[in-house]
Amino acid sequence: MIASITELNLKNFISFLKFIPHAVKSHRKASNSPGIISVSVKSKGLLIQRTLTVWADEKSMKDFVRSDSHLNAMKVFPKIANTSYTAHFEVLKTPTWDESLEYLKLHGRKLG
Numbered sequence: 616m617i618a619s620i621t622e623l624n625l626k627n628f629i630s631f632l633k634f635i636p637h638a639v640k641s642h643r644k645a646s647n648s649p650g651i652i653s654v655s656v657k658s659k660g661l662l663i664q665r666t667l668t669v670w671a672d673e674k675s676m677k678d679f680v681r682s683d684s685h686l687n688a689m690k691v692f693p694k695i696a697n698t699s700y701t702a703h704f705e706v707l708k709t710p711t712w713d714e715s716l717e718y719l720k721l722h723g724r725k726l727g
Contacts, residue, residue: 630695637688650675
């Protein structure tokens, strides 16, 4: 299984409002994607948004990343976010948020 954790640091409240429709579409798409095991979201205030997904395999994860809903959201992120971070790692079971955030802190790739 592959876990994917992301953190998006939004610029301001208006950015948060622009983020919501994309987040809802991406969450819905991920939740119904082949190979998905779990989808979880977590906020730290309004401006730090995180996702944790677990996939049966890397192909399933990459198929979602290439989906229209995810690609459309990615096009908007440079306009609404200061930075984002992502990390993917193999797991035997669904990791906790604490485990995933620690992995992101140590191994995350900064985007933007």
